Amino acid sequence: MSHSHHKEKVCIKTRKVYDWVTRQVDVPLKSFSDRxxxxxxxxxKCHRHDKKVCEFFTSHGFNPEDFTIRCFLTDEDGHRIDPVVDNDALICQEIIQPDGRQPVRITLPSGEKVTLQKVKALVKGHVVVQIxxxxxxxxxxxxxIPFATAQTFILCAPEGTMLDCHISxxxxxxxxxCTDNFSQLDVxxxxxxxVQMEADVKxxxxxxxxxxxxxxxxATLCPTDKFPPQCPEVFPAH
Structure with a gap:
């Protein structure tokens, strides 16, 4: 019988996911003063004529409602990137602990006790602000503008597994x-x-x-109907 018609046992090498979680992360607020x-x-152009950012707007008669501010993810050179597609522009890696991943005893909702591992992840990237x-x-x-955050996860992460993380x-x-006393930009x-813990297995x-x-x-591109439809009720019937 042909190989294509019956099942047999085969050995394959693949990437196994040991654990997988997602988390919303609020990066600590970044505030910037005049200096x-x-x-x-x-x-x-905000600094032409030696004027500071807020002074530039007030000197041109702009009110706060006359301008908008947008912020987006970029690479380190300030080029805009898509966080879902261009994850290579972000650093998302495990923070290696001196004594390895620490075991944590967890009680599941079912009452069963399991041992998981504490995994620390570092996320770093850049944003650009436009006015x-x-x-x-x-x-x-x-x-x-650089930003960074460190997150700790409790995962099934035995020795030999690797951290894989990305921004979704x-x-x-x-x-x-802008006030009379100070200027401040908040981001x-x-x-x-x-975050996934993975390992290559057979x-x-x-x-x-x-x-x-x-x-x-x-389908062929050549037309099959050579003539347009007729109107026999009108011509040549009468």
Missing amino acids: DLESIFPDS LDANGHVVCESKA FFECDASLV SITLCLE IEVEARFCKPREEILE
Whole structure:
């Protein structure tokens, strides 16, 4: 009998997921005062004539409602990236502990006691803040602002497993506060962090070999109806 018609046991190498969790992470608020703003917005139109960020707006007669602020994820050079697609631009790695992953005794909802491991993850990236006028034109753009957060997870992470993590959602909000006494830029970041513990394993499975499917041919491009539809009720009936 052909291999394609019966099942047999085969050994395959694959990546096994030992544990998988997702967590919403609120990165600690980053606040920047006047002196910080001068370095965050380098060589910007915001600083022409030696005016600070808020002074620039007041000197041009702008009210707070005349401009909007947006914030987005970038690489270290300030180029905008998609957090879901371009995870290589983010650092998401395990923080190696001197004594290894510490065991933690956990009681499950069923009452069963299991031993899991404490895993620490470091997430680092950059964001850029843009200030836009009422017409949507970028008036000021910051350099890439770094952010970082460390998270601790309790996972099934025996020795030999590796941490795999990525960002499934990213949101950045920024607000500029301008008063008579001070200027301040606040940046808040929220992200969804997916963490998996994985290892390469060899497993035995019962399978059958595949064979090619029948090819689906593309429809011909040549028209089959050479003539447009007629109106026999009108012509040549009468």
